[in-house]
Amino acid sequence: MNFTFSDEQELLRETARKWLADRSPSSVVRALMETEGGFDQAMWRELADLGWLGMAIPENFGGAGFGFLEVVVLLEEMGRVLLPAPFFSTVVVAVPTLLAAGSDDQKAEHLPAIAAGSRRAALALTEPNGRWDLSGVETTYRPDGGSFVLNGTKSFVVDGHTADVLIVAARRPGSAGDEGISLFLVPQTHSGVASRRLETMDMTRKLAEVVLTEVRVGREALLGSEGGGGPVVERVLQKAVAGLAAEQVGGAQRCLDMAVEYAKVRVQFGRPIGSFQAIKHKCADMLVQVEGAKSAAYYAGWAAAEDNEELAEVSHIAKSYCSEAYFLCASENIQIHGGIGFTWDHDAHLYFKRAKSSELIFGDPAYHRRALARLLGL
Numbered sequence: 001m002n003f004t005f006s007d008e009q010e011l012l013r014e015t016a017r018k019w020l021a022d023r024s025p026s027s028v029v030r031a032l033m034e035t036e037g038g039f040d041q042a043m044w045r046e047l048a049d050l051g052w053l054g055m056a057i058p059e060n061f062g063g064a065g066f067g068f069l070e071v072v073v074l075l076e077e078m079g080r081v082l083l084p085a086p087f088f089s090t091v092v093v094a095v096p097t098l099l100a101a102g103s104d105d106q107k108a109e110h111l112p113a114i115a116a117g118s119r120r121a122a123l124a125l126t127e128p129n130g131r132w133d134l135s136g137v138e139t140t141y142r143p144d145g146g147s148f149v150l151n152g153t154k155s156f157v158v159d160g161h162t163a164d165v166l167i168v169a170a171r172r173p174g175s176a177g178d179e180g181i182s183l184f185l186v187p188q189t190h191s192g193v194a195s196r197r198l199e200t201m202d203m204t205r206k207l208a209e210v211v212l213t214e215v216r217v218g219r220e221a222l223l224g225s226e227g228g229g230g231p232v233v234e235r236v237l238q239k240a241v242a243g244l245a246a247e248q249v250g251g252a253q254r255c256l257d258m259a260v261e262y263a264k265v266r267v268q269f270g271r272p273i274g275s276f277q278a279i280k281h282k283c284a285d286m287l288v289q290v291e292g293a294k295s296a297a298y299y300a301g302w303a304a305a306e307d308n309e310e311l312a313e314v315s316h317i318a319k320s321y322c323s324e325a326y327f328l329c330a331s332e333n334i335q336i337h338g339g340i341g342f343t344w345d346h347d348a349h350l351y352f353k354r355a356k357s358s359e360l361i362f363g364d365p366a367y368h369r370r371a372l373a374r375l376l377g378l
Helices: 007-023 026-033 041-049 068-081 087-101 104-115 229-265 277-306 311-342 348-360 365-375
Strands: 121-124 140-144 147-158 165-171 181-187 193-197 207-218
Touching: 007 068, 026 348, 068 087, 068 229, 068 277, 087 104, 087 121, 087 147, 087 165, 087 229, 121 147, 140 165, 147 165, 147 181, 165 207, 181 207, 181 229, 229 277, 229 311, 229 348, 277 311, 311 348, 311 365
Parallel strands: 121 165
Antiparallel strands: 140 147, 147 207, 165 181, 193 207
């Protein structure tokens, strides 16, 4: 493994940071988080024009032909500014699912449209029971002639109410655990599909509930083989949490930068508060957490890009460590800012809420440590 990013990847980072600083300042984030969709269509088209939506899509399907590490670079910079766009749901989760399980016809239908910014997609996996693994899938499908009929309720679907197409995980009746899971491509406008935005603490990332009532789809909607969706979803989730870890690193770094910057200019008792030992300790602890999180997230991103056997382990490590690092940095940032850090007008609470939602989505740290222990046979 090369422990440094290439010159091209660093140039991508520099370009992304400049563009995001200009197009996604706090004022834009605050305005869009109050809207139902949570993103701006014009900005989404700009992301497509930049080539970011097709970054990890092969060139023969309209993409840029790069890999997951380039996506990691973008995610880290997006996490710094809390970019209000369905990039994570579409590019980090849906695209790998299509690449892993889709037929050539399905890829040709959806991937070029995603790269061009004319289609958004989301994975509908989790249900009201709150389980992030396949054992929590209770939505069912039944064969009916030459089609399938889906029934069930999905919850906590990232950008599920604005996605043009949903990748729905459903279970064959009578199966249990990781067995009998199939994936289906279901248009948002399909008869029997009803979605609504959920009210959540983190207004910068939209979650939705999707109800499927006697949704009839043809054989062409089956993504991959019938009953073979389990291993695909497991691998996609490993990549998703690796990507989320990179996003968490960006947010944690921004919290550290905000805290240090404020500690230098806030004067108390005739001296900058950064000169007090207690504040120094807080900032030093944040730095240690951020640097450790970077190591974990970058390694997980590399494993995802290589699609190697280490990904199963390191994705759990990255998600658990980066979740706690981000939340600590977001909490300490508020503490260092004192009274102003608790106000609505300051951005500290936006990062605190994103840190908490990112900690919980796709499983909290305890969930991933238990999964890692089972994987290692402990």
